[in-house]
Amino acid sequence: MTRVFVTGLGAVSPAGWGVDALHAALAAGASLPCVPLPHPGRTTPLRTRPVPPVGLPAELARHPRLRRTSPLAQYVVAAGLEAWRAAAGPSPAAAAAVGLIVCLTAGCVNYTRRFYEEILQDPAHASPLLFPETVFHAPASHLAAVLGCTGESCTLVGDEGMFLQGLALASDWLVRGVATAVLVIGADELDWLVGGAMNLFVPGAVHAAGAGAVCLQGDLAHPAAPAVELERVTAARSYTPRQSPAVAARAMRRELPVGTAAEWLVLSTPPPRRFDAAERTAWGDWPGPRLTPQRVLGTAFNAGTAWQVVAACDALQRGLAPAATVSVVGTHQQAIGARFVAAGAGEGGAAH
């Protein structure tokens, strides 16, 4: 078995809870309005795009695992469940064999910050309710509990490229038979601590939050039309003293097809220009349409990459493109790309 299909999508974003909300916002193309977030000790608030405060459906919010969870865990659960329900196998027996991969950058920073604030006040009174939720693996654990997944689960931490590494790991699990389906979720949450840090490097950056999820399954006897296939994931090219982001981005681009006038290119870095230079230069010759979801939604690390992938696959499912290439030139770790095709429509794009 070597073919891997995308059988479900999920999203939580500043546009709302669900893939349809994400699609509508990206189709409209206008940057969503910013919400100011105060930063302690600073007169100028941070620019953010939070997730609308709808929250989990009542039946989920009452789940014993989810009563005190962080926003991050709620995004992971909501996006993961949406993707799982959209896929073919929502039975409890199928859930036991599903694999989970959650990709994060800052992780559960809300609860970590709150817990550390309590430590600074008096460590003897720091809340035992907060600490377990600070663990990177907590969101994956909650989703596993909600689904009844007892197979392999994994939390990967890294820059924006980690979500595509997660897709490759999931494909490996499917090829090896470790799982019959794998949910891959990219997520991050909003906090002044992260927004402030982001502004040290990109002044005026818009900090956003949410999650995106895909359900991957292996060789399908009768893939439901319109099926989307994961065609490839490039090598993850780390930034090293010998490989700058620009060099890594060009090497990643060389592993992907030259493209066509109909194929979408979904990019990772929104302006300002000096920060998107490596990616823009690498893709200067792309002949087809381009989309940068983060331009509309804001910067949200692995959630942002997951939105890119969800947007690409959603476009293929809707018949808007025969194939879509996703490019990620991460903040400080790696450049990596992936390509998706509408099954039977775009295999074997010419190599660059």
Add this chain to the structure above:
Amino acid sequence: MLFPPPAEPPAPRRVVVTGAGLVTAHGVGWRANAEAFRAGRRSFRPVTLFDVSRQRARLAGEVDLPARLPPGRLSARHEQRLDRAARLLLLAALEARAQAGWEAGEPLPVVLGTSAGGMALGEEYFRQAVQRPAARRRQPTRVIHYQAQQQGLDLLAALDLEGSVTIVSNACASGANALGRAWDLVRRGRADRVLAGGYDALAQTLFAGFDALQALSPAGCRPFDLHRDGLTLGEGAAVLCLESLDAARRRGAEILGEILGYGAATDVHHLTQPHPEGAAALAAMQLACARAGLAPEQVDYLNAHGTGTPLNDAAEAQAIHAWAGAAAARLPVSSTKAGIGHLLGAAGAVEALVCLMALREQWLPPQPAPETPDPLCRFPLVTQPAGARLRVALSNSFGFGGANACLVLGRCP
């Protein structure tokens, strides 16, 4: 290309360890640690890295870090920016690479497990952000070096390597999961060589967190004692150089041991408590042994997760008995956390390396004898230094959130 994968070898490759580096409270390097683990030494002391005067517990397995790293490719300026976690990792990695004799500039994947990355730098960032918000000095460096992937990139830079960096953060199973992933990459022909391991440094957030949960033992952990009252935290790192047996033999490399199997499962019982009967622990052990093609009777030593918390040790004991059956009565078991503490994301890698040491040098790592043995543990606990004839060892690692992992290790083929 990460996907689609290249054609697999006709049969899975055997995966061996040709380099290993280790840093724990016992010391820096294989020799210092081997002697301490063989003797069953206990290296706990009062915490000096941060204030613990308001905590129930005050002991930990702190590492005495050398003032400078061994010579590597990092500039002095770069080295100055490294936090404690990165230093632990690089010490272990430099030892491992030197032992393996791998060349600089080599493209290879790096797979690392950690639960906290550069947590102490995150704490510094927060304190300055709230106490002196206008002061930006050193804040960008803290933001970058706080992140776990940066420690992986520092490793690439220090060893002059090229390749992907994958950080697994499955709480206390992270190090074992990282080795398991690396084993699979080599076994299936996805990579010829992989550098893998785990690391974590002590940080106040972690210490206060476990203390808030009343999971820390004030007197030091006592695994498998009926009156055990919690774990003791530690810090450290272990890094292993993995390659195929054929490749290692072709270049005449010294083989330190073999990874025979790996299994992982998820415990959905509770965020911080294991299933009382250790269902996922049992599944991980069964899967690892099935992949190794071994029955419990063929395992000569089991390095338990053995944190010393009432719930973990009870659940693990149940799982060991369910897995080994009658063979449990003859299976030597110990928890080396009794000597160095719980190293969180590093624990799985460090304990796998302790197993490799024991297999290579043919001894069993003892732990202090329980004052009152827990009657649930009907396996022989190793409590005295002893030589032994070991061919196969098993290492358990279980994490918050239910990530359970098990590695099966073999003597040098």
